[in-house]
Amino acid sequence: MAFRSDGDRLGRSPAASDGTRRTSNEAAPHQICGTVTLLSPRDNDGDGRVGAPTIGRITRLAVDHSPFGTGITATGYRTIFLEMTSCMHRVALQMGLTHLDAVVHPRHAKLYRRVFGAEPIGETFACEEVGGSPGQYMRADITQPSHFHARLRDRYESKAASQSLIAPRS
Numbered sequence: 001m002a003f004r005s006d007g008d009r010l011g012r013s014p015a016a017s018d019g020t021r022r023t024s025n026e027a028a029p030h031q032i033c034g035t036v037t038l039l040s041p042r043d044n045d046g047d048g049r050v051g052a053p054t055i056g057r058i059t060r061l062a063v064d065h066s067p068f069g070t071g072i073t074a075t076g077y078r079t080i081f082l083e084m085t086s087c088m089h090r091v092a093l094q095m096g097l098t099h100l101d102a103v104v105h106p107r108h109a110k111l112y113r114r115v116f117g118a119e120p121i122g123e124t125f126a127c128e129e130v131g132g133s134p135g136q137y138m139r140a141d142i143t144q145p146s147h148f149h150a151r152l153r154d155r156y157e158s159k160a161a162s163q164s165l166i167a168p169r170s
Contacts, residue, residue, distance in 0.1 A: 034063040034080045038088050040095050055139070056092050058102040061085075085116075086155040089142055098143050103127055103135040116140040117147030 039057040063080050092100060101121075104112055112118040118140035127135030141147065145156045 032064070034061075034084050036061040036084050036088050038092060038095075038100075040092075040097060053098040053141075054096055055099045055101055056095070056097040058088065058100055061102070082152065082155055089156045092142055098141065099139055100142050101137065101139045103129070103137050106134050106136045109136045109138060112138045112140070115149045115152060116142075117144070 036058060037060040039059060041054065041056070061084065063077055063084075065077075089100075100116075102112065102118070106124050109118075109120055113120075118138040121137040121139055124134050124136050126132045129135075142156075145153050148156050
């Protein structure tokens, strides 16, 4: 999933994977302000046990920080994060997932625990996917939004995503 926003409102475009930045918004009137990847098992049968969880994995959840130095507040950053994760939550439920796992930096583990009721699994480790930086494995039961932060629960309703939310990119 990629979330786009008006380039004029958010400033410069996010860095590409090679570190370069687009210098003109003329070719693309919108820019990506955040991305998230949701991995789902090919067979959603869990581990074969009755009532076994079906676990998806969140990877590459990122919000472009560059616009926030140009007048966008922490509220804007939080809004992008919440919109991305609520859309991902609805898609995960539609795919039959019951739990989501993520490897997060230990400083973000508290946020995932507070917002999603995620629990840490194991100890902090050197995460090879991000050059050996510290990582903490977290797991959240997404079927129980009542465990999510009280002020944010309404964003994570237990309904299937509408077709407009999961329409293919053009």
